[in-house]
Amino acid sequence: MSKYAIAIHGGAGTILKSKMTAEKEEEYKTALSEALMIGENILKDKGTAIDAVEAAVRSLEDCHLFNAGKGSVFNSKGGHEMDASIMEGKMKNAGAVATVTGVKNPITLARKVMEKSDHVFLVGEGVEEFARLHNLEFVDNDYFYDEFRFNQWQEIKDSDSFQLDHSDEKKEQKFGTVGAVALDMEGNLAAATSTGGMTNKKFGRIGDSSIIGAGTYANNDTCAISCTGSGEFFIRNVVAYDVSCLMEFKGMSLADASDEVINKRLLEINGDGGLIAVDANGNVALPFNTEGMYRAYAKSNGESAVEIYGDKK
């Protein structure tokens, strides 16, 4: 019998129940449920994994709560530079974009790069040219305005500081990179990740979200992965592909491989964050080594959950 499975995340970090109001928690859970449902409905209707992950991530990009698309943080110049990537596991085709400005849904742009160009990775002004050529939806800078984000930036904009959206203990940092992974009924896997990066980021900094192998990876023979956390560590450890390699070369299960990568190998270099993963059998893993990770999943057997906190809550 054909199975499907989908998992999504809205970022990992210092997310403590003690600092959350019931309303805020509800708002997050509603947003996660909605994105999950959009993705799941596609899979239920025999749609493709790549359509499901794109649609789920678009939904999260359109929500101001997460640091991607509409909710993207401010960079050091008061602008919004977004990164995204997408990969499908059958042919291992991929598309990635970085330092994109003005595009409403960077994940859709990443998919266009995958499907309509000979390239995998486009950045900067060049990718905007490509986006216009392919009629991507552009929005004004105002679209990305969010009072909370703006205040976050105001506090540090004249300093050399930058901050991960989820790593500042002083303020409630409940935002984060978003992502989705899915298995469709044809047995195809796909993964997608999208982010606004770090508040007050400078110098055209790119994290792992747009790096195939680091933040995003999909291979029908192993798994589909989307990561979130301190991007630099995820790049140095090639985290997403690491999970796939442990499965392919060591024969580990999805759960064991994901756990090894996040709770052992990443911690060895003091990297914090988490990932969502799905394999060709419809197993789902959602490990993180932080206090919490906005996450949700659903499977064709009816199993599903929407969660925020971890054991450390």
Place this chain on the structure above:
Amino acid sequence: MSKYAIAIHGGAGTILKSKMTAEKEEEYKTALSEALMIGENILKDKGTAIDAVEAAVRSLEDCHLFNAGKGSVFNSKGGHEMDASIMEGKMKNAGAVATVTGVKNPITLARKVMEKSDHVFLVGEGVEEFARLHNLEFVDNDYFYDEFRFNQWQEIKDSDSFQLDHSDEKKEQKFGTVGAVALDMEGNLAAATSTGGMTNKKFGRIGDSSIIGAGTYANNDTCAISCTGSGEFFIRNVVAYDVSCLMEFKGMSLADASDEVINKRLLEINGDGGLIAVDANGNVALPFNTEGMYRAYAKSNGESAVEIYGDKK
């Protein structure tokens, strides 16, 4: 006894002896020998692997023959956008830059990112700001002018074509991405890669050269790798890290792992190119699945070679 080893490359591709003049061949071999010697002397004097790979790559960047630094190809706008990355194997620190313009030695900029920033990957105008802050040497656009490169570009600039520096059969494409890998007497590994990308490239296209895990990787427990070839395929297959994973998770030798990745796994997705690799025991591997690869290596046991063609010559 302490061993050292170093290997360098100047690109892989359609390099046929039948199309090469004796003078041209001599010119390439001299340039490769010089870069190799510069790197080897550092290792002989008990210098570090990271210093050796940076110096060797700088030497190749300063030579007009290779597609990196001075010899960088023209992009669709008649400019030169360069990508580079560097990684050291002890702490697995890394630095990468992409779409850099005007900087004489992008590999040195990548090293500055590794050592002087909290980030791994910087791109575009932002990275130039960072370069000025750290007093990197800038050069005029004229510095990058090369008649051969210019003519390459003129032939295709009004088309939608772009070309890999090494993949056009019609013209003699003897140029290429450059890279170096080294083991120093302390047992530390390092890898570095630098490129001007593809002639007539558009849309801020980035290949694998600046992607940690794809074009460059170093880990003292396994190997140091620098790749060259059709970047999109190297990104999708996470080639550099793939070699490391085959060694770490399957216990393969450097030679077997490198061969498996280039001559089997990369070919499965029709990817062409090669890589240079060194492990902690001073073994060197230089596999490629193209007609040739500009390459050279030297070991503390006196073994060394400077080569261009492959079996298909």
